[in-house]
Amino acid sequence: xxxxxxxxxxxxxxxxxxxxxxxxxxxxxTPGVDPARKMAGRNPSPATISAIKHAYxxxxxxxxxxxxxxxxxxxxxxxxSYTNQGELVVPTIVAATPVTLSLVFGAAIIWVVVxxxxxxxxxxxxxxxxxxxxxxxxxxxxxxxxxWLGEMANLxxxxxxHDSFLFSWVPPLGYTPFASDPAMWFxxxxxxxxxxxxxxxxxxxxxxxxxxxxxxHEDYVRTARAKGLSERRVLLRHTLRxxxxxxxxxxxxxxxxxVGGGALLAEVVFGLPGVGLLTYQSLTSLDLPVxxxxxxYGAFFIVVVNAMVDVAYxxxxxxxxxA
Amino acid sequence: MSxxxxxxxxxxxxxxxxxxxxxxxxxxxxxxxKLVRNRLSMAALGLFAVIVAVSFAAPLYAHHVAHTDPFAxxxxxxxxxxxxxxxxxxxxxxxLALGETPIGPTWQRNYFLGADEQGRDVAARVxxxxxxxxxxxxxxxxxxxxxxxxxxxxxxxxxxxxxxILSRILDIIWAFPVYLLAISIATVLLTQGxxxxxxxxxxxxxxxPTAIIGVIYVPYVARPIRGAVLSVREKEFVDAAIAQGAxxxxxxxxxxxxxxxxVVIVLLPLMIATTILTESALSYLSIGVQPxxxxxxxxxxxxxxxxxxxxxxxxxxxxMIVLTVLSLNVLGDGVRDALDPRAKLRVKG
Numbered sequence: 001x002x003x004x005x006x007x008x009x010x011x012x013x014x015x016x017x018x019x020x021x022x023x024x025x026x027x028x029x030t031p032g033v034d035p036a037r038k039m040a041g042r043n044p045s046p047a048t049i050s051a052i053k054h055a056y057x058x059x060x061x062x063x064x065x066x067x068x069x070x071x072x073x074x075x076x077x078x079x080x081s082y083t084n085q086g087e088l089v090v091p092t093i094v095a096a097t098p099v100t101l102s103l104v105f106g107a108a109i110i111w112v113v114v115x116x117x118x119x120x121x122x123x124x125x126x127x128x129x130x131x132x133x134x135x136x137x138x139x140x141x142x143x144x145x146x147x148w149l150g151e152m153a154n155l156x157x158x159x160x161x162h163d164s165f166l167f168s169w170v171p172p173l174g175y176t177p178f179a180s181d182p183a184m185w186f187x188x189x190x191x192x193x194x195x196x197x198x199x200x201x202x203x204x205x206x207x208x209x210x211x212x213x214x215x216x217h218e219d220y221v222r223t224a225r226a227k228g229l230s231e232r233r234v235l236l237r238h239t240l241r242x243x244x245x246x247x248x249x250x251x252x253x254x255x256x257x258x259v260g261g262g263a264l265l266a267e268v269v270f271g272l273p274g275v276g277l278l279t280y281q282s283l284t285s286l287d288l289p290v291x292x293x294x295x296x297y298g299a300f301f302i303v304v305v306n307a308m309v310d311v312a313y314x315x316x317x318x319x320x321x322x323a
Numbered sequence: 324m325s326x327x328x329x330x331x332x333x334x335x336x337x338x339x340x341x342x343x344x345x346x347x348x349x350x351x352x353x354x355x356x357k358l359v360r361n362r363l364s365m366a367a368l369g370l371f372a373v374i375v376a377v378s379f380a381a382p383l384y385a386h387h388v389a390h391t392d393p394f395a396x397x398x399x400x401x402x403x404x405x406x407x408x409x410x411x412x413x414x415x416x417x418x419l420a421l422g423e424t425p426i427g428p429t430w431q432r433n434y435f436l437g438a439d440e441q442g443r444d445v446a447a448r449v450x451x452x453x454x455x456x457x458x459x460x461x462x463x464x465x466x467x468x469x470x471x472x473x474x475x476x477x478x479x480x481x482x483x484x485x486x487x488i489l490s491r492i493l494d495i496i497w498a499f500p501v502y503l504l505a506i507s508i509a510t511v512l513l514t515q516g517x518x519x520x521x522x523x524x525x526x527x528x529x530x531x532p533t534a535i536i537g538v539i540y541v542p543y544v545a546r547p548i549r550g551a552v553l554s555v556r557e558k559e560f561v562d563a564a565i566a567q568g569a570x571x572x573x574x575x576x577x578x579x580x581x582x583x584x585x586v587v588i589v590l591l592p593l594m595i596a597t598t599i600l601t602e603s604a605l606s607y608l609s610i611g612v613q614p615x616x617x618x619x620x621x622x623x624x625x626x627x628x629x630x631x632x633x634x635x636x637x638x639x640x641x642x643m644i645v646l647t648v649l650s651l652n653v654l655g656d657g658v659r660d661a662l663d664p665r666a667k668l669r670v671k672g
Contacts, residue, residue: 018495030511143648147607148641159631261503295503
């Protein structure tokens with residue numbers, strides 16, 4: 001197990017290194033693109049451009065440029081936005097992280113609970129009309145762009161039916177930190193949670209149903225039945241438990257992707273000031289240092305979470321360790 | 324992660340073939356028959372065909388039905404509703420009469436779904452936008468498949484150091500979250516376009532989002548192809564071809580490729596569904612399709628400012644996306660069931 005952890009950690013470090021190099025190359029060495037001009041935002045003065053050239057060592061050899069960038073991102077953490085008058089990028093990202101975490105955690109709880117119930121129901125009700133209906137609902141969830149679903153939710157809860165008893169409690173778009181007013185925090189996030197979880201409910205319900213049906217014919221299920229266990233016990237204690245292995249490993253990946261930047265669209269449409277909205281605002285103003293930093297931090301988070309999932313997976317299921 | 328059955332082993336006994344159909348029917352024929360018998364898949368295929376047809380009929384609709392130019396703004400234009408002439412952009416109501424609201428859905432030939440903030444016909448724009456979205460979606464899925472086939476074949480066939488290098492490159496792109504990768508590339512190329520040697524893609528060209536989306540999904544297709552190539556390479560018929568002195572090229576394209584192409588075909592509808600969703604997201608974030616061109620994503624973005632006053636601007640393109648992606652997902656399920664029911668494929672969005 002220890003050997004596995006060490007090997008996985010080393011592999012993760014290599015991937016992280018490769019990702020930083022890839023980002024560096026994309027932002028600084030795309031053919032035909034002048035990075036200094038890009039970094040400076042819209043309509044920069046020549047003085048700003050030459051200052052950037054100097055600050056990022058763009059007149060020096062490639063490896064030096066790379067090291068300077070990494071130093072600015074991770075050691076001195078003084079990467080500055082040129083669009084927003086010298087705003088420090090890294091602290092801004094750190095300040096936005098709790099919003100993203102609040103959004104993703106809540107949505108994750110909803111999607112896991114609902115997807116397990118839906119997947120179980122569809123598998124149990126196989127052969128009835130309810131299985132295809134549930135799976136069609138799941139497929140519709142997968143097929144909706146999250147930002148559009150969010151706009152539709154806003155249309156209903158903020159405008160058209162806001163004055164009805166159903167949605168009069170919904171506050172205007174925005175965010176309140178949990179520490180200052182937990183009830184308001186909750187009210188702000190309920191609709192975003194539901195919208196963000198719609199896609200994943202669909203995905204996970206389908207995955208779980210497929211796994212349940214596949215595992216139904218395993219020997220240990222037959223043994224459990226032969227022991228005289230009730231159908232419910234066989235399903236919940238035996239089939240479901242094995243089927244959750246895939247579910248859990250997928251969950252780790254998707255959770256990482258969402259926190260690492262995948263919740264961007266939901267944050268934009270609901271005006272939640274998380275890392276995603278920060279990225280979006282810097283996209284509209286082409287604020288390159290911010291985009292670069294959010295991308296690298298997001299990718300780092302995802303890669304590290306993936307490694308943790310792999311280790312947890314190996315700990316749960318010894319068969320994957322030698323792989 | 325995917326177990327891709329080769330077509331040599333029929334994946335399940337095909338029940339009750341029509342008379343005389345079993346003798347000599349190729350696996351492709353069997354799969355095709357199975358797909359055609361799947362009513363839901365056929366309905367989905369029909370729906371997708373209708374969406375493609377109406378989207379490509381966009382110029383006909385704009386010229387002959389709505390009589391508008393959906394790319395020219397019409398800030399002072401007038402149109403006829405129920406025999407009365409009305410402004411396309413109506414003066415705001417209230418005491419101050421501030422601002423202008425575009426005309427809402429007339430449910431008539433002109434401005435069927437109303438106008439957007441620049442007085443352009445939304446219905447016509449949704450059709451034109453559909454054309455753009457479909458071209459980018461299908462185009463990037465094809466580009467992606469093509470690159471993935473080449474990489475997957477080379478990596479799986481040659482093995483060794485070529486496989487090592489290609490697989491590591493795929494691993495890195497794989498580890499990079501797709502949206503972040505797309506955002507990075509798109510922001511860098513957005514204002515200046517791309518020029519490598521003699522090739523230049525201008526920043527407003529549709530090729531730019533198509534290429535970006537095509538490239539970011541390559542690992543998701545190349546990995547299963549490489550796996551399939553690895554298993555097919557060990558088959559007896561490949562040994563037989565080697566014994567006959569077949570060249571590498573014949574082995575790759577004549578023997579192995581036809582046996583792994585099922586992987587691509589199974590993935591293609593799901594790929595297009597994913598690329599269409601990605602295009603709409605990038606365009607919504609204003610880093611996809613650039614004006615004056617429109618896609619479903621840019622129209623939803625346009626509609627955001629008008630969401631509470633003229634919601635149809637955002638509703639219509641979204642409904643089109645959902646219908647398109649849903650039909651492709653259903654079709655994809657059907658194709659997978661027909662060709663390879665054991666495949667577990669998942670393209671992340």
